[in-house]
Amino acid sequence: MKKFKNTITATPGTTTENKTGGWRTYKPVVDHEVCIGCDMCNKVCPEGVCFATGQKNSKGRIFYDRDLDYCKGCGLCAKECPVNAIKMVSDYK
Amino acid sequence: MSRLQQNKKQILEGSHAVAEIVKNLKPAVVAAYPITPQTHIVEDLSKMKSDGLADFEFINAESEFAAASIVLGASSTGVRTYTATNAQGLLLMIEVLFNIAGMRLPVVITCTNRAVSAPINIWNDQQDSLTIRDAGWLQLYAETNQETVDLHILAYKLAESLMLPVMVNMGGFVLTHTFEAVEIPETSLIKKFLPDYVPPKDSILDTKNPRSLGTFAAPDRYMEIRQELFNDVAAASKEIVKQNLEFKKVFGRGRGNGLIEEYKTKDAEIILVAMGSVCGTIKETIDELRAKGKKIGLLKIISFRPFPDNGIARILSKAKCVGVIDKSISIGSEGVLASDIKRACFGKIKAPIKSFIVGLGGRDVTRAMIGKIVNEVKDRSIEVKFIGK
Numbered sequence: 001m002k003k004f005k006n007t008i009t010a011t012p013g014t015t016t017e018n019k020t021g022g023w024r025t026y027k028p029v030v031d032h033e034v035c036i037g038c039d040m041c042n043k044v045c046p047e048g049v050c051f052a053t054g055q056k057n058s059k060g061r062i063f064y065d066r067d068l069d070y071c072k073g074c075g076l077c078a079k080e081c082p083v084n085a086i087k088m089v090s091d092y093k
Numbered sequence: 094m095s096r097l098q099q100n101k102k103q104i105l106e107g108s109h110a111v112a113e114i115v116k117n118l119k120p121a122v123v124a125a126y127p128i129t130p131q132t133h134i135v136e137d138l139s140k141m142k143s144d145g146l147a148d149f150e151f152i153n154a155e156s157e158f159a160a161a162s163i164v165l166g167a168s169s170t171g172v173r174t175y176t177a178t179n180a181q182g183l184l185l186m187i188e189v190l191f192n193i194a195g196m197r198l199p200v201v202i203t204c205t206n207r208a209v210s211a212p213i214n215i216w217n218d219q220q221d222s223l224t225i226r227d228a229g230w231l232q233l234y235a236e237t238n239q240e241t242v243d244l245h246i247l248a249y250k251l252a253e254s255l256m257l258p259v260m261v262n263m264g265g266f267v268l269t270h271t272f273e274a275v276e277i278p279e280t281s282l283i284k285k286f287l288p289d290y291v292p293p294k295d296s297i298l299d300t301k302n303p304r305s306l307g308t309f310a311a312p313d314r315y316m317e318i319r320q321e322l323f324n325d326v327a328a329a330s331k332e333i334v335k336q337n338l339e340f341k342k343v344f345g346r347g348r349g350n351g352l353i354e355e356y357k358t359k360d361a362e363i364i365l366v367a368m369g370s371v372c373g374t375i376k377e378t379i380d381e382l383r384a385k386g387k388k389i390g391l392l393k394i395i396s397f398r399p400f401p402d403n404g405i406a407r408i409l410s411k412a413k414c415v416g417v418i419d420k421s422i423s424i425g426s427e428g429v430l431a432s433d434i435k436r437a438c439f440g441k442i443k444a445p446i447k448s449f450i451v452g453l454g455g456r457d458v459t460r461a462m463i464g465k466i467v468n469e470v471k472d473r474s475i476e477v478k479f480i481g482k
Contacts, residue, residue: 001291001293002197002254002255002256002293003293004197004256004296004321005317005321006314006317006318006321008195008196008197008296008306008307008308008310008318009295009296009304009305009306009308010304010305010308011303011304011305012303012304012305015309018309018311
């Protein structure tokens, strides 16, 4: 039976092996003190990489952050954030 | 009992013969776009299905793009599949054909070679399949209807052992609409050569072992995957020679070494090179001219992809002149087969190689035309010569 040298199929979950953060031009920076923990960034993120950190800020709210390994910098989270806690800043290296 | 019955031969139209052998090869799914430029092959298969003579799923598609996509999907589940098309239909399939090869699915299709529009023309030449030579498919060309039938059996064997798709090419009309005596092997005999298809476990769609096919490959992986496809298609030459020998043992017939066939080349001063149904006319002409003392031979190419580089230069090195007869043309270059023959012979033979274009859009290729080619093969003034009369 034919054995392939290079794998051309993928099992569930293996998409995360491809870190796509390098495609980004701008990265979102979250101001943890301003964040109200409303979950809007998580809802609109096309990549599902905005998440509740589980940590609390000085106002006792659980704040959000994002996973830069996969964030492509689309800016939807910054656009939709009701309290402007997210700023898009240049990720030029 | 007549001789025909003893030989188990039947007088069948080419398309019907292909339908009969496909039925006996027992694909699980047959998909086809049923309207022009379709042939009787899938019409006969759909009739076999409706008459209860075949078990496959027959899916009428809304286009050739869909038909190719359906066999891609079906093959991904690990079953034997089949479709047929040609000309504009084949061109409409192109994107999917590259995917089938890249996904290493053992799909077999019949291309009943026809001209490509415009102008609109439904007749025979080889422009369709040769246009997609780089898709990653094995391409086999048949001279007769019996050879077409045999190549289908071989095609599934090669496809399933190499996990590569195979296109069997037969001359549109010249073979598809011609009645010849052919033997259609029974399923029981076929199984001695071609066992039931067992797909590689970890490369099919299976709900118990979920996996994605045709996935993403970033620049760090794409090139190696393409190189593996290239290497495997090139290495298929060995498998074709091996399986051709095996085929001869089981079925008692076969052609050349499976890749090429020589016809009276041993002492030939002029060797013509061609592939497909036109080879019959060339052989006839060679016999006639040899009776008049002209030493002419034919090198028939059966496998165009992989291209059988080994051996071609050795055979052609004995000739004083080589004429490559193409029923296709790479516009702005020369005959498609001629380019590959020149590449395979580069630096290896001294004889000039000339490209002749014949039979485009169903123009009959006569013995007189082949005679003309023999007379003009020494003329080194023009690189590409169209022989229309």
